[in-house]
Amino acid sequence: xxxxxxxxxxxxxxxxxxxxxxxxxxxxxxxxxxxxxxxxxxxxxxxxxxxxxxxxxxxxxxxxxxxxxxxxxxxxxxxxxxxxxxxxxxxxxxxxxxxxxxxxxxxxxxxxx
Amino acid sequence: xxxxxxxxxxxxxxxxxxxxxxxxxxxxxxxxxxxxxxxxxxxxxxxxxxxxxxxxxxxxxxxxxxxxxxxxxxxxxxxxxxxxxxxxxxxxxxxxxxxxxxxxxxxxxxxxxxx
Numbered sequence: 001x002x003x004x005x006x007x008x009x010x011x012x013x014x015x016x017x018x019x020x021x022x023x024x025x026x027x028x029x030x031x032x033x034x035x036x037x038x039x040x041x042x043x044x045x046x047x048x049x050x051x052x053x054x055x056x057x058x059x060x061x062x063x064x065x066x067x068x069x070x071x072x073x074x075x076x077x078x079x080x081x082x083x084x085x086x087x088x089x090x091x092x093x094x095x096x097x098x099x100x101x102x103x104x105x106x107x108x109x110x111x112x113x
Numbered sequence: 114x115x116x117x118x119x120x121x122x123x124x125x126x127x128x129x130x131x132x133x134x135x136x137x138x139x140x141x142x143x144x145x146x147x148x149x150x151x152x153x154x155x156x157x158x159x160x161x162x163x164x165x166x167x168x169x170x171x172x173x174x175x176x177x178x179x180x181x182x183x184x185x186x187x188x189x190x191x192x193x194x195x196x197x198x199x200x201x202x203x204x205x206x207x208x209x210x211x212x213x214x215x216x217x218x219x220x221x222x223x224x225x226x227x228x
Binding site: 004032034036041042043044045046049051089091093099100101103104105106 | 117119144146153154155156157158161169204206208214215216217218219220221222
């Protein structure tokens with residue numbers, strides 16, 4: 001079945017540092033890929049998405065590129081802020097299985113001033 | 114637009130008791146999902162509705178969990194009887210289309226503690 005593997009956390013960075021959170025997936029066919037962010041006490045919010053190979057999703061300074069050859073969708077940001085501290089989830093949504101999503105276990109990011 | 118509404122936000126019950134969670138999706142969203150998020154893990158799908166019909170409930174522990182979506186709008190998830198391992202955040206999400214290009218809109222979740 002489908003699966004998503006994220007780099008284990010927690011990740012602690014200083015403000016303005018470069019961020020990379022790795023995500024790889026296993027799936028048949030051509031799923032869409034997503035990054036969600038979860039702030040304390042809240043539900044998940046969609047951060048960015050990519051629907052086909054080589055697409056780049058971007059939002060709020062975050063970027064991720066759909067790499068089919070390496071089955072990866074790594075999240076990057078050039079300069080993190082304290083307000084970026086949250087849990088980040090990588091997910092795929094398959095065209096079969098009635099459009100349900102499979103999520104990774106999340107990576108906790110803490111940014112220190 | 115209003116987001117996905119869930120209630121209650123928190124619930125503490127003793128094992129073997131019953132509990133119910135409520136979800137109101139975004140207006141017009143035909144697809145509704147219930148996910149279970151155990152601490153330190155990603156969300157795991159329990160059940161998916163399309164309008165008021167069940168599309169996927171393969172991961173729902175049917176001996177103790179039940180869910181319904183009457184009239185294709187609000188949904189209720191029930192656990193009876195609860196076990197200690199049911200302690201988790203229960204997330205409701207909705208989506209306008211089954212198109213894989215769309216992400217979900219999540220509610221804030223209900224945090225259940227079973228003692």
